Amino acid sequence: MTEPVLRMLAEQLPTWLPTQRWFGGKDRPVTEARPVRVIALSDKDPRLVHALVEVMQDDRKAVYQLLLGSREQPPEHLAGVWVDSDGTHWYEATADPELMxxxxxxxxxxxxxxxxxxxxxxxxxxxxxxxxxxxxxxxxxxxxxxxxxxxxxxxxxxxxxxxxxxxxxxxxxxxxxxxxxxxxxxxxxxxxxxxxxxxxxxFLADAADGWAMATTSVRDLMAEGDLHADEVGGDFAGEARRLGAAVAAVHADLARALDSRPIEPGELDAAVDAMHRRLDSVMAAVPDLADLADAIRQVFDQARGAADSGVPIQHVHGDLHLGQVLRTVNGWVLIDFEGEPAAPVSERLAPRSPLRDVAGMLRSFDYAAHQLLVGQQEDHQLAVRAQEWTSRNRGAFCDGYAEISPNGDPRDHEVLLRALELDKAIYEVAYEQANRPDWLQIPLTSIARIAS
CATH class of the missing domain: 3.30.200 (Phosphorylase Kinase; domain 1)
Known part of the structure; x- marks a missing residue:
């Protein structure tokens, strides 16, 4: 079984992988997909095979895992995606609930x-x-x-x-x-x-997605011609405040579980240098950033003097936004502690300032408010209302965080928080350029505002 499956994967995956939601290399073509290992987890009917595939994209390579299924008489919705040289039909096994x-x-x-x-x-x-x-x-x-x-x-x-x-x-x-x-x-x-x-x-069956809750609140506000954000029935500020408190509690628990320490001399300079490198890399792909580069770099460099802010470094979430939180009947829950998918694992495992998570959530409020305007004709009133919603909920989140965090109010560390938020927006530019070019204007507009 192994050789036919290996040949099949090598032939089919370069065109199939870019069509999958989970594939992280949509910004460039797959030059080669090399299966490096195939293991039969179940060799009875239905069959289940685990495969590791090394994916090459010019000078970039990464290893992905696949699960393949095969049945002698598959249901119609599982009809073979691929056929190996032995004539066996195979499909992506996560679509087969019984096999899973x-x-x-x-x-x-x-x-x-x-x-x-x-x-x-x-x-x-x-x-x-x-x-x-x-x-x-x-x-x-x-x-x-x-x-x-x-x-x-x-x-x-x-x-x-x-x-x-x-x-x-x-x-x-x-x-x-x-x-x-x-x-x-x-x-x-x-x-x-x-x-x-x-x-x-x-599995939290009663949970509501934070992004869905926030964007519903934004739609409620946009639909009201005369009411302000604090007057609309779907006002999100109370939830934003509770979410801020939950994030601060998780940070405190992480410091207890995995320790925290003061930032050492040179560590902040290294972090700022990494911000500059990210900007250089993203600017090469998105030239629209060039006009803002000097102002961005000035914000980054101002953060070099924030080492004495008193905020320790520790393990953090690393990619916190409204899509990474769930509201249950008992409160907010944080999920997906992997860190930024594009970051190397050494960076994702390293202790960092908890303000990085705060900056990520502040950026997410901005996204939630402005995503409804993507692709629409310019409307000054809606833009003003989006900014009003953003400001109200950013403030409420920081209020809730300050109530719990031993590090106090994140807004008291404005210089560092501003640099971290700007760095996150640069990351968003790279993501949108590769995945959703229509959304690129959201982080670009925010960068212009933050840098000014």
Missing amino acids: TFLLDAMAEQGSTGPISFHREDDVDLDEGLRGRAVTSEQSNTSLIYGQQYILKLFRKLSAGPNPDLRIHRALHSVGCEHIAQPLGWISDEDGDRPTLGMLQQ
Whole structure:
């Protein structure tokens, strides 16, 4: 079975990968997809195969994991995507809920197949036999929901060693953090760089997505001609304040679980130098930034003097925004502690200022308010209302954060916070250029405002 599958993947993946939501290299063509390992997890009908593929894009390469399924008589919606040289039809297995039962059962039984090991937490018993339904809205990974109990995240683009998402969730759970979903198990690879392949957590069936809640509030405001943000029934400020308090509580729990320390001489300079390098890189792809470059660099350099701000460095979320938070009946929950998908794993694992997470959320409020204006004719009144919503909810978030954080009000560290927010906006420019060019104007407009 192995050789036909390897040949099939090498032929088909260069055109198939860029069509997948989770593929992180949509900004350039795939020059080669080289399968490096294929393991049969189940060789009975239906068959389940795990594959590691090294994807080359000019001078860039990354390893992705795939799950392939095959049935003698597949349902119509699972009809073969690919056919190998033996005539076997294969499909992307995460679309097969029954076949995904194998992964949950293997974690419950703590089994292994070759170098792939399945684990559950010591204090957890898992229900077996549940089908895994894929979440279609996921972007950089693939998640499977099992009944109303569990959610398994399969990491598509693999990095060396334990995934930060697993490591941080386990650390937070060890100190009783109330603002995460309980980690229940994981899938690991004992070969090579020993990456984490997947992470199982408690599924929060009653949760509402923070981005959806925020953008609904924005639509309510846009629909009201005469009311201000604090007068509209869908006002989000109360939730923004509670969210700020939840983020501060998670930061405090992270400092307890994984320690924190004062920033050392030279570390802030190194962080600012990295901001300049990011700007150089993004500006090469988006020349529209060139006119703002001097003002941006001035903001970055002003942050070099903020080392005595008193804010320690510690492990943080690393990619915090409204799409990474869920509102349950018991409060806000933070998810996806992987850090920025495009950042190297060494950077994602490094301690950083908690103000970086604050800056990410402040940027997200700006996005939520202005995304409804994308592709619309310019409307001054709607632009004013979007900015009013942004200012109100940014302020409420910081108020809530200040109530809980031992580091005080993030607005008291304006110089550093401004530089971090601007750096995040530069990252957004790169992301939108590669994935959603129509949205590019949102971060570009924000950069012009922040830099001025």
